[in-house]
Amino acid sequence: MVDVRAVVAQALGLSPESLPENANMETVPEWDSFGHLSVLLALDKVTQGKAKGMPGLAKATSVEKISALLRENGLNP
Amino acid sequence: MRGVPFHAKVARLEYCLPERVESNEQLLQENPDWKLEKIVQKTGITQRYLAAPEQTAADLCVEATEKLFAKAPVDRQEIDALLFCTQSPDFVLPTSACIIQNRLGLPTKTAAFDFNLGCSGFVYGLALAGSMIEAGLSESVLLLCGDTYTKYIDPHDRTCRPIFSDAGTATWIRRSERPLLGPFDLGTDGSGYGNLIVPNRGARAAKNSGSSDTALHMDGASVFMFTMNAVPKNVRGLLAKAGMEPGQVDSFFFHQASRVVLDAIEQNLQLPPEKVVRELEDVGNTVSSTIPIALKRSAEGGRLQPGQRVLLCGFGVGYSWGSCLLEWSGEESRP
Numbered sequence: 001m002v003d004v005r006a007v008v009a010q011a012l013g014l015s016p017e018s019l020p021e022n023a024n025m026e027t028v029p030e031w032d033s034f035g036h037l038s039v040l041l042a043l044d045k046v047t048q049g050k051a052k053g054m055p056g057l058a059k060a061t062s063v064e065k066i067s068a069l070l071r072e073n074g075l076n077p
Numbered sequence: 078m079r080g081v082p083f084h085a086k087v088a089r090l091e092y093c094l095p096e097r098v099e100s101n102e103q104l105l106q107e108n109p110d111w112k113l114e115k116i117v118q119k120t121g122i123t124q125r126y127l128a129a130p131e132q133t134a135a136d137l138c139v140e141a142t143e144k145l146f147a148k149a150p151v152d153r154q155e156i157d158a159l160l161f162c163t164q165s166p167d168f169v170l171p172t173s174a175c176i177i178q179n180r181l182g183l184p185t186k187t188a189a190f191d192f193n194l195g196c197s198g199f200v201y202g203l204a205l206a207g208s209m210i211e212a213g214l215s216e217s218v219l220l221l222c223g224d225t226y227t228k229y230i231d232p233h234d235r236t237c238r239p240i241f242s243d244a245g246t247a248t249w250i251r252r253s254e255r256p257l258l259g260p261f262d263l264g265t266d267g268s269g270y271g272n273l274i275v276p277n278r279g280a281r282a283a284k285n286s287g288s289s290d291t292a293l294h295m296d297g298a299s300v301f302m303f304t305m306n307a308v309p310k311n312v313r314g315l316l317a318k319a320g321m322e323p324g325q326v327d328s329f330f331f332h333q334a335s336r337v338v339l340d341a342i343e344q345n346l347q348l349p350p351e352k353v354v355r356e357l358e359d360v361g362n363t364v365s366s367t368i369p370i371a372l373k374r375s376a377e378g379g380r381l382q383p384g385q386r387v388l389l390c391g392f393g394v395g396y397s398w399g400s401c402l403l404e405w406s407g408e409e410s411r412p
Contacts, residue, residue: 032112032235033235033236033297033298034115034116034118034119034297034337035115036297036298037119037297037298037301037337040298040301040302040305041337041341044305049345052302052305052306053306057302058296058298058299058301058302059296059298059299
């Protein structure tokens with residue numbers, strides 16, 4: 001089970017507690033276009049290379065959207 | 078490759094950078110809200126070269142070619158093909174390569190044409206030149222790669238402006254007694270065309286008439302994901318085709334997209350960092366010129382030695398990608 005909030009927070013150099021449940025690129029200053037690359041890399045690592053094959057992940061710019069995509073792709077029950 | 082009567086080799090390379098240099102500090106002055114340290118951490122680029130307003134990719138390539146002619150033992154009358162890879166042509170028509178043929182004083186027997194590719198262009202150009210030589214169509218080919226993307230970039234575009242830089246390169250490819258170039262593995266996925274695009278400058282722009290947006294647009298995250306997917310597969314496919322293991326390759330020359338991209342490829346393929354060439358900090362992402370510039374600098378710096386087998390891999394806009402193996406034979410120069 002991937003804790004998306006924790007993965008995103010760590011990728012952005014933040015503590016998970018400081019990241020709201022509904023965090024997204026619009027509301028988190030650290031989550032800019034360059035920060036998003038770190039998020040994508042971290043997600044790929046934690047899913048053992050499966051995330052990069054998920055269509056739509058690059059455009060998933062919120063914890064909620066990423067979680068939904070992982071669920072749809074059977075990576076998060 | 079075996080069984081063909083002719084073979085091809087890279088005989089010499091040169092490159093030309095514009096005079097104007099743009100530092101990251103200048104970027105920050107114009108865009109004080111940008112977090113420069115973070116940008117450099119991801120891009121690995123500290124400065125870029127910008128073509129002058131009247132200077133084109135063809136100009137840069139002509140200058141690179143004149144440098145090449147000054148150093149190489151080649152009579153320009155021997156050149157029988159000129160291939161120009163650019164996405165910044167002088168005109169929509171005629172073909173820039175035709176204009177360059179005349180400017181360089183190449184003979185009228187020269188076959189000259191442009192091909193429109195970006196960061197995969199150098200590898201595609203080698204494939205074209207090598208195929209023409211192997212087919213007996215050519216003996217001495219000039220492959221020019223050049224672009225002036227900076228002219229397409231919005232000054233406040235934080236994704237594109239810290240990365241792209243202008244350059245022109247010239248590569249002389251000639252007949253060889255033994256195979257030194259290949260095999261190749263090329264690929265395309267046009268479904269990603271909209272993720273790196275200048276949308277309003279071609280014939281399709283008519284549907285967007287009224288828009289004043291003629292800038293380059295890049296969805297960096299989507300292009301990054303494409304790279305992470307396509308490049309490792311492409312490299313593994315090439316090595317399988319060649320019957321080689323990664324350890325048998327002396328150096329890997331990937332398109333110098335940005336530090337984060339090179340890091341991701343290196344990690345994914347589990348390559349030793351010392352084998353992955355990095356030449357982007359002071360020159361930026363020069364599109365189809367990054368690989369020839371890296372080859373030239375490596376040859377000049379002694380890192381690239383005759384007899385070494387290197388892997389070249391370009392990827393990007395299109396999406397388009399390609400890789401090949403090259404045995405470096407050293408640069409031919411005037412005695």
